[in-house]
Amino acid sequence: MSKSKSAYSIPGKIGKLERHIIVIWVDNEAGVLARVVGLFSGRGYNIESLAVAEVDKKKHISRITIVTEGTPQVIEQINLQLKKLVPVHKVADFKRGEKDILFRELALFKMLANSAKQEKIKKICKKFNPIVLDKTKKSFVIQVTALRAEIDKLALDLKRLGLISTSRTGAVAMTKGAKIFN
């Protein structure tokens, strides 16, 4: 989008890329995720991570959290285009680094490790709310929740200690304090 001939170039040609977290409330109906994701791919926007699940069983509302990167006008377009989709109720947009927003990602790591090593690993993970989900003599599965960059670093550190499989979610977001998105 930013390189397209028809995109408006603000002074300095391509604007600075910003990372944003976009939260979308949608009717949980067939194909709704395809509509949202298709909008991104069709218009050439990035999706860095995606998290989606139904949050209101009664009203069938799902909450989609997408991490994306783009110039300010691309981000604005993403917001405006999303709001045009029929099943979309509301869209919230946060710039990474905003103070009153909480972000979390969850990761599962499967490690080949004996019990001595396992203790060491737990120590490394200590800051990130580790929970051991499965344990055998040779292996164990540990769950952590943290920020994206922290998990990136953790995965790197664990590689040396016998990491054989990683599974990660996309980021989810929530505002601090009593206020909610409107």
Next chain:
Amino acid sequence: MPKLISGAEIVFKALEDQKVEYIFGYPGGAVLPIYDELKNHKSIKHILARHEQGAGHAAEGYARSSGKPGVLLVTSGPGATNAVTALTDAYMDSVPLVCISGQVPTHLIGTDAFQECDTTGITRPCTKHNWLVKDVNDLSRVLHLAFEVATTGRPGPVLVDIPKDIQFKKGKYKFTKNTLKKKLNGRAAHKLSNKELDKFIDLIKKSSKPIFYTGGGVINSGPDASKYLRELVSLTGFPITSTLQGLGAYPGDDPQFLGMLGMHGTFEANNAMHDCDLMINIGARFDDRITGKVDEFSPGSKKIHVDIDPSSIGKNIKVDLAIISDVSTLLKSLIKRFKEKNKNFSNSNKQKTSNWWEQIDKWREKKSLNFINSDKIIKPQHAVQRLYELTKGQDTFITTEVGQHQMWAAQHYKFNKPNRWMTSGGLGTMGYGLPAAIGVQIANPGKLVVDIAGEASVLMTMQEMSTAVQYKLPIKIFILNNEYMGMVRQWQELLHEKNYSESYTAALPDFVKLAESYGCVGIRAKTPDELDKKIKEMIDVQRPVIFDCVVDKSENCFPMIPSGKPHNQMILGPEEEEEISDEGKVLV
């Protein structure tokens, strides 16, 4: 307990309640129950096309010339995929269409059944919304919602996919209006504030080099919008230019009108856009054919943008005042407010803009639409001019295909009313004009409908002549025949060292004989002196006509802004052609 009726009957009940008079379509296995039900609903007439794309463009022509949504009925698989071009065309040009497609029975979906395709998947990016109806009790709600989505906010196409078993199943019918409470293109309709209007008026008052730049949004807003636009333009005394889609919203022969702008727009319109200090965009979307090089687009102007679609604002060009509104609503309030506060504006303003008008007159002296006429061979521009002169006395509807002839039609045919000009602008669909003319003629019986065509485009949907003959629709297909894909040839001449790769059509049909074989009238004009007589003959025939107008093969469409250049660097004619930069070549 309401009576239970079949899905097929629910479809027609919904169409009746939406006051649909015509549906354009083509039957097939997966829609047979709906076609079976047709006979029981006398108020709805089905127009049988020869190809689903033709049915789609006909529905578009119907919608654009009548202001009502067009309805399209196709079968599953190839029926639906054939309709995709028309849906995309309608999406790009904001035409309200409701496409109903048959689908294989629900238990066969996903099994690669005969004539199965993922219709909602395929049409998702080319519709405003689409639905696969898996429960017959959802059907009436979905159908009415479909009409609402298609016609509200920025109009566009929608599709309802109905599996065959749902068409048979019995269910409840309910007509609930306004199910879509939520929004108008993502934003609730808001009342215009006086603050917005005052800022608008303030910019108008401060400007000494203003221009109105209006687009298809004015047409889509309905006839009132054109009325208000004329009032505002006359109130302010400002010059006005229009996009391709906006032609007809303001009278084409009015002295304040500078002609069309953009790649093949007039010298005065483009230069005025470039040099203005205030640009008032009403219902246009800063399309790349209009802006040219965005970095150098109208560098010194304040810009106002009125659009019903929030995502159109700031997409390509940053503006100083954005107003999200229906055009008609905005103009009405603006004029009212303007009149209250500025009783003698036009007098005081005349002086302020007099230098600007002088400058515009200088640009006009270039007569950028001029061409060198010939008495031996018909120049295509001359043909369009003669067609205009000989048809301007009556309420004429013009459709076009895509290419040089389309631009010549836009340049030389002057429109005075909205909804009289139907052309494929956004998608640029060759083959649009002939089927569109069919839809226009159905919506406007007794009126003169002419498709200004090129021989290459018209062959893409030529089979629809058969439809015109079947329904006795006296459409006129006015082919500017130069045996080339003219616009392709022109670009090859200017950008690809005259390597006319595959742009010449050998073995063209004899269009007069072709007309006769379809059971319509064929007319051929070869020389300028027989042109008028032949055009009159075409107009007088009360049957469909294919008019083969043999024109100069090598004529190019000027003026033109080469790709990658700003508005003030137009090529005016053949003597001025210059090398186009490599960068420009990429931009086509």
